Amino acid sequence: MAACGQPAGPDLSVTIAGVLFRNPVIAASGTFGYGREYAGLLDSSRLGGICTKGLTLHPRAGNAGTRIHETPAGLMNSIGLENPGIPAFIEKELPALRALGPVVIANLSGSTVEEYAEGAALLNGTAIDMIELNISCPNVKAGGMAFGLEADAAALVTGRVRGAAPDKPLMVKLSPNAPDITAVARACVKAGADALSLVNTFKALAIDTRLRRPVFDNQSAGLSGPAVRPIALRMVWELWEALRVPGASMRAVPIVGMGGIAGTEDALEFLLAAAAAVQVGSASFANPRAMTEIIDGIAAYMTEHGLTHTGELSIRESQVIQQF
Numbered sequence: 001m002a003a004c005g006q007p008a009g010p011d012l013s014v015t016i017a018g019v020l021f022r023n024p025v026i027a028a029s030g031t032f033g034y035g036r037e038y039a040g041l042l043d044s045s046r047l048g049g050i051c052t053k054g055l056t057l058h059p060r061a062g063n064a065g066t067r068i069h070e071t072p073a074g075l076m077n078s079i080g081l082e083n084p085g086i087p088a089f090i091e092k093e094l095p096a097l098r099a100l101g102p103v104v105i106a107n108l109s110g111s112t113v114e115e116y117a118e119g120a121a122l123l124n125g126t127a128i129d130m131i132e133l134n135i136s137c138p139n140v141k142a143g144g145m146a147f148g149l150e151a152d153a154a155a156l157v158t159g160r161v162r163g164a165a166p167d168k169p170l171m172v173k174l175s176p177n178a179p180d181i182t183a184v185a186r187a188c189v190k191a192g193a194d195a196l197s198l199v200n201t202f203k204a205l206a207i208d209t210r211l212r213r214p215v216f217d218n219q220s221a222g223l224s225g226p227a228v229r230p231i232a233l234r235m236v237w238e239l240w241e242a243l244r245v246p247g248a249s250m251r252a253v254p255i256v257g258m259g260g261i262a263g264t265e266d267a268l269e270f271l272l273a274a275a276a277a278v279q280v281g282s283a284s285f286a287n288p289r290a291m292t293e294i295i296d297g298i299a300a301y302m303t304e305h306g307l308t309h310t311g312e313l314s315i316r317e318s319q320v321i322q323q324f
């Protein structure tokens with residue numbers, strides 16, 4: 001409620017797959033731990049949502065060797081899904097994460113379709129708000145990105161997870177490394193995805209010239225940060241349109257955009273491109289308050305432009321051609 005005589009601020013809330021977020025800024029998977037890691041660094045309760053690190057059925061130690069490598073305007077990582085396993089997450093991390101306040105999104109990964117489905121079934125009975133199905137991690141040998149490169153494999157795992165977690169909204173996280181990301185996206189929507197998020201990291205390579213070998217033990221690693229932003233933005237822009245082709249018999253699901261967002265202008269670019277919300281990843285490492293600064297920046301922009309609700313940010317044709 002606005003104080004007497006003062007205009008109310010803009011309404012930053014967004015609803016994605018039936019889940020209400022207080023604002024469209026979400027901590028990206030793998031860059032915000034389980035929330036508690038940032039205690040004292042920013043007010044996490046102000047965030048729209050928090051995505052957990054990629055969770056697998058059983059605990060994983062992650063990759064050996066170098067795990068992080070800086071590049072000009074970017075970051076390469078090869079963490080490899082280090083996590084305590086879903087049962088330990090539910091018992092030890094979820095209560096405190098839930099208590100922080102923002103929407104809780106469990107990022108789900110696996111090596112086989114069965115492992116994904118078992119993990120989803122466990123998450124279905126918990127207090128998480130949404131599953132983000134990670135079929136786009138480039139840093140694991142089996143599973144991960146392998147499911148996100150090709151439409152049939154993506155549909156298979158999406159359908160199984162949909163069936164195993166019928167009570168949870170399902171967002172599928174796409175890989176920018178897919179030769180045809182539109183085909184993958186459409187297959188995921190047909191298989192039951194309620195929303196799509198993109199992009200995960202770009203497969204990339206660095207070579208240590210002194211040691212005369214690749215920097216990472218897995219050779220390639222995932223590139224994120226400002227270097228990828230214009231490419232990620234272009235993918236969000238094109239995918240939004242591709243899901244709305246007349247006659248495509250496709251649900252026009254919401255898109256959550258990410259890739260290199262570090263400040264308000266960056267986030268606004270994605271929101272103007274019709275992303276329903278954004279995720280912020282690597283930027284939090286350099287500036288832990290980046291996300292709260294972006295929330296304030298979006299509110300200021302909306303006030304400046306006379307916008308009262310986040311739904312008015314998009315510059316795209318708002319008519320949804322096929323929605324059922």
Ligand SMILES: Cc1cc2nc3c(=O)[nH]c(=O)nc-3n(C[C@H](O)[C@H](O)[C@H](O)COP(=O)(O)O)c2cc1C
Nearest residue numbers: 028029030054077134199200224225259260281282
């Ligand atoms: C260190 C690190 C770990 C990540 N771990 C995951 C993960 O477990 N699951 C996932 O879906 N994405 C993971 N990502 C990808 C991010 O969530 C995000 O998609 C990507 O970094 C692009 O956003 P950014 O440029 O804002 O970082 C990770 C990224 C980084 C930098």
